[in-house]
Structure formats: C-alpha cells, structure tokens
Amino acid sequence: xxxxxxxxxxxxxxxxxHDVASEAGVSVATASRAIRGDAVGAATRARVLATAKRxxxxxxxxxxxxxAQQSMFVGVIVPDIGHGLxxxxxxxxxxxxxxxxxxxLLMNTRxxxxxxxxxxxxxxxxxxxxxxxxxxGGITASPPVPTIFFDTVVPGAGDAxxxxxxxxxxxxxxxxxxxxxxxxxxNRIAYIGSPLPxxxxxxxxxxxxxxxRARALPVRDDYMVMGDELWSPESGTAAMNRLLAxxxxxxxxxxxxxxxxxxxxxxxxxxxxxxxxxxxIVSFDDTYFGGFMEPQLTALKAxxxxxxxxxxSLLLQTFEHGRSGESLQIRVPAELIxxxxxxxxx
Amino acid sequence: xxxxxxxxxxxxxxxxxHDVASEAGVSVATASRAIRGDAVGAATRARVLATAKRxxxxxxxxxxxxxAQQSMFVGVIVPDIGHGLxxxxxxxxxxxxxxxxxxxLLMNTRxxxxxxxxxxxxxxxxxxxxxxxxxxGGITASPPVPTIFFDTVVPGAGDAxxxxxxxxxxxxxxxxxxxxxxxxxxNRIAYIGSPLPxxxxxxxxxxxxxxxRARALPVRDDYMVMGDELWSPESGTAAMNRLLAxxxxxxxxxxxxxxxxxxxxxxxxxxxxxxxxxxxIVSFDDTYFGGFMEPQLTALKAxxxxxxxxxxSLLLQTFEHGRSGESLQIRVPAELIxxxxxxxxx
DNA sequence: CTGAAAGCGCTTACAG
DNA sequence: CTGAAAGCGCTTACAG
Numbered sequence: 169x170x171x172x173x174x175x176x177x178x179x180x181x182x183x184x185x186h187d188v189a190s191e192a193g194v195s196v197a198t199a200s201r202a203i204r205g206d207a208v209g210a211a212t213r214a215r216v217l218a219t220a221k222r223x224x225x226x227x228x229x230x231x232x233x234x235x236a237q238q239s240m241f242v243g244v245i246v247p248d249i250g251h252g253l254x255x256x257x258x259x260x261x262x263x264x265x266x267x268x269x270x271x272x273l274l275m276n277t278r279x280x281x282x283x284x285x286x287x288x289x290x291x292x293x294x295x296x297x298x299x300x301x302x303x304x305g306g307i308t309a310s311p312p313v314p315t316i317f318f319d320t321v322v323p324g325a326g327d328a329x330x331x332x333x334x335x336x337x338x339x340x341x342x343x344x345x346x347x348x349x350x351x352x353x354x355n356r357i358a359y360i361g362s363p364l365p366x367x368x369x370x371x372x373x374x375x376x377x378x379x380x381r382a383r384a385l386p387v388r389d390d391y392m393v394m395g396d397e398l399w400s401p402e403s404g405t406a407a408m409n410r411l412l413a414x415x416x417x418x419x420x421x422x423x424x425x426x427x428x429x430x431x432x433x434x435x436x437x438x439x440x441x442x443x444x445x446x447x448x449i450v451s452f453d454d455t456y457f458g459g460f461m462e463p464q465l466t467a468l469k470a471x472x473x474x475x476x477x478x479x480x481s482l483l484l485q486t487f488e489h490g491r492s493g494e495s496l497q498i499r500v501p502a503e504l505i506x507x508x509x510x511x512x513x514x
Numbered sequence: 515x516x517x518x519x520x521x522x523x524x525x526x527x528x529x530x531x532h533d534v535a536s537e538a539g540v541s542v543a544t545a546s547r548a549i550r551g552d553a554v555g556a557a558t559r560a561r562v563l564a565t566a567k568r569x570x571x572x573x574x575x576x577x578x579x580x581x582a583q584q585s586m587f588v589g590v591i592v593p594d595i596g597h598g599l600x601x602x603x604x605x606x607x608x609x610x611x612x613x614x615x616x617x618x619l620l621m622n623t624r625x626x627x628x629x630x631x632x633x634x635x636x637x638x639x640x641x642x643x644x645x646x647x648x649x650x651g652g653i654t655a656s657p658p659v660p661t662i663f664f665d666t667v668v669p670g671a672g673d674a675x676x677x678x679x680x681x682x683x684x685x686x687x688x689x690x691x692x693x694x695x696x697x698x699x700x701n702r703i704a705y706i707g708s709p710l711p712x713x714x715x716x717x718x719x720x721x722x723x724x725x726x727r728a729r730a731l732p733v734r735d736d737y738m739v740m741g742d743e744l745w746s747p748e749s750g751t752a753a754m755n756r757l758l759a760x761x762x763x764x765x766x767x768x769x770x771x772x773x774x775x776x777x778x779x780x781x782x783x784x785x786x787x788x789x790x791x792x793x794x795i796v797s798f799d800d801t802y803f804g805g806f807m808e809p810q811l812t813a814l815k816a817x818x819x820x821x822x823x824x825x826x827s828l829l830l831q832t833f834e835h836g837r838s839g840e841s842l843q844i845r846v847p848a849e850l851i852x853x854x855x856x857x858x859x860x
Numbered sequence: 861c862t863g864a865a866a867g868c869g870c871t872t873a874c875a876g
Numbered sequence: 877c878t879g880a881a882a883g884c885g886c887t888t889a890c891a892g
Contacts, residue, residue, distance in 0.1 A: 184869060195879045200871060209877055229640045230580050231869035234884045239576060244620075250605030250818075252598055259596030262622050271640060274590075274620040276608050294575045294617060401806050430806040437808060460747050460776040462783060462808050472596075530885060541863045546887060555861055577885035580868045 183225045192219040203227070229271075233295065242270045242483065243291035243299045247279045253453070253472055254302060257318070260476025261300055268484055270297070279397070281306030298483045301326070305366055310495075314486040316479045321367040321497075327486045328496035330479050331367055334452075337468045337502035338375030338422065339382075341450045344466070344504060345420045346383050351512050354448065358391035358418035360407045360428045362399055372424045372452060390414055395428050404431020405438075412439050412447075420448040420510075426455045429465060433509070444511035454505060464507035475500055529571045538565040549573070575617075579641065588616045588829065589637035589645045592665075593625045599799070599818055600648060603664070606822025607646055614830055616643070625743070627652030644829045647672070651712055656841075660832040662825045667713040667843075673832045674842035676825050677713055680798075683814045683848035684721030684768065685728075687796045690812070690850060691766045692729050697858050700794065704737035704764035706753045706774045708745055718770045718798060737764055741774050750777020751784075758785050758793075766794040766856075772801045775811060779855070790857035800851060810853035821846055 189199035192215050202208045202216035203225075219225075233239040242265050246254040262272050273294060277283035284306025291299060298314035301307070307322055315326040322329060345354045359376045362369035373392070380387045393410050395403035404427060411417055412435065423429035429451035436447050443449055443463055451458075454467035478500065506512050535545035538561050548554045548562035549571075565571075579585040588611050592600040608618045619640060623629035630652025637645060644660035647653070653668055661672040668675060691700045705722045708715035719738070726733045739756050741749035750773060757763055758781065769775035775797035782793050789795055789809055797804075800813035824846070852858050 182869095185871095186869075196870080197872080197880080198878055201878085204871085206872095207877070212877080226635060226639045228580075228869050230576050230585060231884090232871080234574075234576050234580055234868090234886090235870045235872085237884065248605060249595070249608065250598075250602040252596075252601065255598065255601030256596040258620075259594060259622055262595065262620060263624070266621070271636065272620045274604075274608060274618045275612065276605060278609070289572060290617065293572045401803060405806075427803075430803050433808075434806045457747060457773075457776050457803075460751075460780045462779075528885095531887095532885075542886080543864080543888080544862055547862085550887085552888095553861070558861080574885050577868090578887080580870090580884090581886045581888085583868070 182228075183223045184228070185225070188216065188220045188223055188225045191223065192216045239295040239297055240270055241273050241294060241296045243273045243275065243287075243294070243296040243301075245275045245277060245284070245287045245291065245299065246302045247277050247304045249274060249276050252455070254319075256470075256472035257302075257476040257479075260473040261480040262476075264477055264480035264484070270484075277304050277306070279304055298487060300479045300483055314483060314491055316482045316486070318475060318479045319366075319368060324495050326495055327491055328479075328482045328498060330475060330482065330498045330500065332471075332475075333499040333502045334368060334371035335375035335378065336499070337452055338372050339379045340468065340502055340504045341422050341452065342376065342379035342383070344506065344510060345422070345448065345450060346379075346385060351506075352420070352448070352510065354420040355385050356391075356416065356419040357385065358388075358393065358411050358421045359424070360404060360411075360421060360432055361392070361394055361424040362397065362428075363394040364397055369424065376422060391418055395424075395431070399425045399427045401427045401431035401434070404428035405435040406431075408432035408435035409439075412436070412441075418447065420450070423449060423451045426451050426453040426458070426465070426467065429453075429467070429509075433461075444509055448511045449509045451509075458505070459507060461509075463509045466507045466510035466512065467505055469503040469505050471500055471503075528574075529569045530574070531571070534562065534566045534569055534571045537569065538562045585641040585643055586616055587619050587640060587642045589619045589621065589633075589640070589642040589647075591621045591623060591630070591633045591637065591645065592648045593623050593650045595620060595622050598801070600665075602816075602818035603648075603822040603825075606819040607826040608822075610823055610826035610830070623650050623652075625650055644833060646825045646829055660829060660837055662828045662832070664821060664825045665714060670841050672841055673837055674825075674828045674844060676821060676828065676844045676846065678817075678821075679845040679848045680714060680717035681721035681724065682845070683798055684718050685725045686814065686848055686850045687768050687798065688722065688725035688729070690852065690856060691768070691794065691796060692725075692731060697852075698766070698794070698856065700766040701731050702737075702762065702765045703731065704734075704739065704757050704767045705770070706750060706757075706767060706778055707738070707740055707770040708743065708774075709740040710743055715770065722768060736760055741770075741777070745771045745773045747773045747777035747780070750774035751781040752777075754778035754781035755785075758782070758787075764793065766790075766796070769795060769797045772797050772799040772804070772811070772813065775813070775855075779807075790855055794857045795855045797855075804851070805853065807855075809855045812853045812856035812858065813851055815849040815851050817846055817849075 185196050185199050189196040199216050202213045265272050275287040281304050284303050300316050302319040310325045316328045317326045318330040321331050361373050393407040395407050433443050436443050451467040454470040458465040531542050531545050535542040545562050548559045611618050621633040627650050630649050646662050648665040656671045662674045663672045664676040667677050707719050739753040741753050775795055779789050782789050797813040800816040804811040
C-alpha cells in the first residue's frame with residue numbers, strides 16, 4: 169500500500185466553504201453570509217443551507233479564528249488536572265465555556281512554577297481569548313489577555329482572583345472545635361498544614377494562628393506540623409505521628425486538607441487510639457466520600473463546582489464588558505459540614 | 515474611558531512575522547526560514563533571531579496550523595473530567611502530548627451518548643490531528659482522524675482500543691475470595707455492579723459470572739445487584755442493604771468500583787456488622803486512599819497513569835506511521851493489591 | 861542565499 | 877441582495 173494511499177485514507181478531503189458555494193452556484197461570500205445568518209435572499213439561503221447539509225460542511229474554526237481575530241479558545245492552566253480538586257473545578261468551568269461556544273485548551277504545569285510561564289506562552293501562541301489560571305507561584309504580572317486567577321491568588325494581577333475563604337474556613341473549623349458555646353470546647357488543638365508558599369497553604373496557617381489567638385488559646389510550636397508539598401496522605405500520617413509522640417498530644421487536630429486528614433486518622437488508628445474519642449479531626453477539604461468514612465469526616469463543604477462556574481462566568485463577563493484594568497478580589501464563602509470525626513453525634 | 519482605549523488595552527498589538535522581518539530588513543520568507551531553522555545565511559539568521567527575541571515574537575499557531583494543514587491540536591473527549599479515573603488518565607496523556615509539542619483540547623460529554631457526536635464534530639471543526647476518546651456509547655464508526663478509544667471499547671473502530679482487562683481483573687478478585695488454595699474460600703459471593711451498557715460495566719458482570727461458573731459456585735440472581743449509572747456510593751449502600759436483607763446474605767462481595775465498595779462498607783457498618791469479619795469486600799478500582807481506609811481496601815491496582823501514557827503514545831505513533839486501517843486491541847493487565855477488607859491480615 | 865507570490869479557509873468592508 | 881477583493885499570519889514551491 170503506497171504512502172499516497174495511506175495519506176488519502178488518513179485525511180479524507182475536507183469540504184470547504186468554496187465547495188458548498190460552487191455546488192450551490194453562489195460566491196463564497198454569499199455562502200458565508202447564508203451560513204452565518206447574515207442578510208441574504210430567502211431562496212438563496214435555503215439552497216446554500218441544503219447544500220451545506222448535504223455535503224456535511226463544517227466551518228474550519230482555525231480559519232475563522234485567524235480571520236476574525238478571535239480564537240474562541242480559552243486556556244485552562246492548572247498544577248495537576250489529575251487532582252480531584254482541580255479536576256472538578258475544571259469540569260464545571262469547561263461546562264460553562266462549552267455552552268458559550270468556547271473550546272477549552274488544557275495545560276498542566278505539573279506543580280512547577282517554571283511551567284507557569286511555559287504554559288502561558290504556549291496559550292498566547294494559540295491566541296486564546298482568555299485564561300483561567302491556577303498558578304503555582306510562577307506568575308506575578310498580568311497576562312496580556314483577560315485572565316481569571318484562582319486557587320492561588322496573584323495579588324493585583326489578572327481581571328479577577330477567585331479563592332476559597334481560607335482564613336474564614338479555618339476560623340469555622342477552630343470555632344467548632346474550641347468554642348464552649350458550640351459542641352466541644354477542646355483547647356489542645358494542633359494543625360497539620362502544607363509548607364507551600366501558596367495562598368491556600370499560607371492563609372490557612374495564618375488563619376489558624378488568628379483563630380487560636382482570638383480565643384486566647386495557646387499556640388505551641390510543636391502543635392504546628394507540616395505535611396509535604398504534594399499534600400500526600402503519607403505525609404499526614406508522619407505529621408500525626410510526630411504529634412502523638414509529644415508529651416502532651418493534642419486532643420483535636422485541624423487538617424489543612426482531606427489527604428492530611430486521611431493520613432492523620434490512619435496514624436491515630438495504628439497507634440491503637442480512636443477518632444474522635446482520643447483525638448478529634450476536622451478537615452479543610454471535604455471529599456466525595458467524607459460521609460462514607462469511618463468515622464464520617466467533619467469538614468468544609470466542597471464547592472469546586474461553584475468555583476469552576478464562577479471563574480468561567482467571570483471570564484465570559486470580561487469578554488463582554490472589556491477589561492476594567494482592575495483585579496476583582498473574590499472569596500468563596502466557607503460552610504461547615506458537621507459529621508462525626510469532630511466528636512459530634514457521639 | 516472610551517471603548518477604543520479599552521479595546522487597545524485588552525489586546526496589546528501582537529508582534530507578527532512581518533514586524534520582525536521589516537525590523538531585521540529581510541522578507542517575511544527569510545524571517546520565517548531563519549526562525550524555523552531552514553537554510554539561511556549565518557549573519558541573516560543571527561540578525562533575525564536577535565530581532566525576534568528583542569521584539570518578543572511568538573509565532574501565531576493558528577496561522578501556522580492553517581497553512582501547514584496540521585493543527586498540532588489533539589482532542590481529548592471524556593464523559594466526566596471531574597471523575598478521578600478520567601482526571602488521572604488525562605493528566606498522564608496530557609503530559610505525553612505536551613512534551614511532543616501538541617496542545618490538548620478538552621471536552622466533557624457529561625455522560626451523555628448524544629454529546630459524543632457533538633464533541634466529535636467540534637473537535638473536527640478545530641482540525642485536531644487526532645483524538646483520544648472515552649466514548650459513552652454514542653460512537654460506533656471510525657472518526658475521520660486518527661483516534662484511540664479508551665475505557666469503553668468501540669469494536670473495530672479507531673486505530674486502537676485500550677481498556678482494562680475487565681474479565682481478568684474480576685477473575686483475580688473472585689479467585690482471591692473463593693479459592694481454598696488461596697486465603698479464603700468464600701462461596702457465598704455477591705456482586706455489586708453498574709447497569710450501564712458500556713464495556714467497563716458489561717464485561718465485569720460477564721467476568722463475574724464466568725469466574726463463578728469456572729469454580730462451580732452458585733450464581734444466585736439475588737446476589738447480582740446493581741448500583742446506579744453514576745457509580746455513586748449512595749447506590750452502593752442501597753445495593754448492599756438489599757443484599758443484607760436477604761435470608762442468606764453473602765459472606766463476600768465483589769464491588770465493580772471503589773465508590774460501590776465505599777457505599778457497601780457503610781451499609782455493613784450501619785447494620786452493626788463488620789468488614790471483613792461479617793462480610794468481606796473487594797473492589798475493582800483502587801483509590802488513592804485505599805490504604806488509608808478502615809479496613810484497608812483489597813482492590814486491583816490503579817493504573818490510570820499507564821493507560822494515559824499508553825493512549826497518548828499510541829496516537830503519536832499513528833501520526834508517525836500513518837493509519838494502518840486496523841484497530842489494535844489492547845488490554846491493560848490487572849494486578850491485585852491485597853490489603854485487609856478481604857479478610858487477609860486478620 | 862533571498863524575495864515575490866500564492867494560498868491555507870474563512871469574513872467583511874466596498875461596490876453595485 | 878450579491879460578488880470581487882482584500883487580508884488574518886503564516887509557509888513553501890518557484891525563480892533568480
């Protein structure tokens with residue numbers, strides 16, 4: 169089988185506007201107008217549309233983009249699309265973009281700040297109309313196209329920054345654990361956090377410190393332990409083990425993520441202790457199986473769908489109204505889901 | 515502030531090849547050759563490259579695509595990018611495509627067979643060079659561009675079909691539970707499966723039936739229960755409750771997914787019974803927290819990364835060698851991870 | 861080695 | 877209402 173034959177088979181001749189125009193006996197200009205719904209004679213329109221349908225014509229979006237100087241592409245850049253948090257956010261955003269006629273270009277930075285810039289340049293080369301960007305710390309300036317940053321805040325940059333209410337969320341968690349007016353009244357509370365220099369990590373640590381100080385609760389250095397940069401469950405286990413080895417282990421732990429919580433619970437169980445009887449656990453992130461764990465996890469409500477829809481809508485709005493030159497700061501409010509790992513419901 | 519000003523701000527003038535050519539005092543043809551590394555005088559090349567760098571020139575990929583009749587776009591179509599299984603597969607595939615210079619276009623079919631066709635047409639309109647496609651049942655014929663189907667097999671279609679070894683995987687699970695030569699020797703084994711008419715659901719059911727028959731174990735109708743089409747944990751709980759309500763409840767359960775397993779375990783615990791002492795559970799899918807559950811989950815090894823890399827590599831290979839006209843059938847082998855939910859390690 | 865020209869597939873003023 | 881022409885930003889035969 170010759171290479172030419174293979175070639176032919178692999179790329180069947182594509183129907184172009186020129187094809188339908190000549191078949192319908194009109195100019196390409198008229199064919200274009202008929203198909204796009206511009207002013208054209210009723211009979212002509214019908215004929216063109218019928219021909220287009222018969223030939224199976226589909227406009228070449230690349231040519232349209234080049235000509236219209238509007239690509240209808242939107243770039244999505246995330247540190248790791250394999251991570252549930254980003255996967256669910258992107259799914260929701262993709263949905264909104266899809267319905268608005270935008271195609272989503274996806275790039276993964278593999279948790280590398282350097283890749284932030286590489287991905288950005290690639291997206292600009294593809295003439296994306298805008299970006300939705302979860303930076304991993306490699307971006308400080310505003311990109312030349314409309315951009316909504318999320319997850320990690322890039323202060324003053326982009327057209328909007330959308331992030332969780334990290335401080336408020338931690339305050340809710342600490343409040344539930346510590347306040348006597350509430351359910352529990354723990355005072356030996358530890359924190360398992362992430363050492364990353366990103367908003368989501370830093371603000372949660374600060375939030376914990378503030379929440380403890382506001383209640384005049386002691387913040388012991390050895391009660392502040394860190395997992396690894398991947399937020400891995402294994403590192404959560406290690407962190408909890410350090411806590412359990414203390415002379416005075418904590419009675420309650422705030423985990424900065426579901427993965428840390430999972431790891432911490434394992435450490436407690438393996439030490440022959442029980443959650444929440446011996447150590448209570450609450451988590452910043454909830455998971456789809458939070459209600460299926462033993463014990464069920466007390467955590468903040470998962471709102472990745474909301475975040476995804478919000479960032480997509482904000483970008484579309486920017487397209488519509490133009491860039492204001494200012495960077496909107498948006499925080500998605502936190503909400504506590506009380507289940508059992510905190511000690512509630514016995 | 516006038517709209518013209520906004521316009522200007524939102525779209526800074528882009529540097530084109532024409533700009534660098536005139537700045538460097540050469541024709542666009544020469545500038546193009548210099549930048550692409552085609553034959554060009556050494557001095558000229560240096561000058562063009564320097565100018566391009568100084569001006570911050572980046573080629574317009576859309577124009578390149580249109581001219582070269584090769585888009586360097588690859589389409590990824592999945593039922594739900596928000597689902598961990600697809601998220602991790604796509605992450606690995608994206609990685610391979612990225613390194614090969616391809617941009618990934620992502621579409622979600624939201625678990626709708628109709629959307630399979632819609633997504634396919636959108637991808638073709640964007641002139642993707644090829645596709646990696648987890649159909650939801652809406653595709654039966656080969657698309658006109660190189661395509662690797664995965665997860666759900668589309669018999670005879672595309673250039674390759676990559677799927678889990680569903681039957682073999684279930685055989686491993688049933689074998690571990692049933693064989694006396696192995697650890698356990700259960701004979702009252704039930705199955706919680708998915709009612710979907712897709713490969714992953716159907717083949718697992720068939721595999722279970724075969725594995726049971728091969729051991730001359732009884733397959734009772736009331737031991738075959740189905741969760742919902744979303745593979746939700748809740749439906750796993752409901753299915754397990756039906757099993758527990760039987761006169762003779764099973765001693766072991768094979769769950770077709772991690773989510774069903776999770777739901778089933780919850781049902782057992784809420785009934786005041788224990789896993790694995792009263793009912794053993796094994797799962798087809800493992801999860802990232804399988805080793806962090808109580809009890810730890812016995813399941814098949816998660817190999818989404820392998821699948822993702824495989825499908826991406828196969829597509830790149832098809833690009834290189836042309837389409838053969840045949841559809842390669844590939845099954846990714848299953849491997850059992852023995853933990854505690856089956857009754858092992860006490 | 862280099863330039864002028866054609867063309868990828870469209871859209872959109874500009875005429876008529 | 878319709879057509880001829882220009883042009884989006886490139887690449888690549890075709891000449892010289």
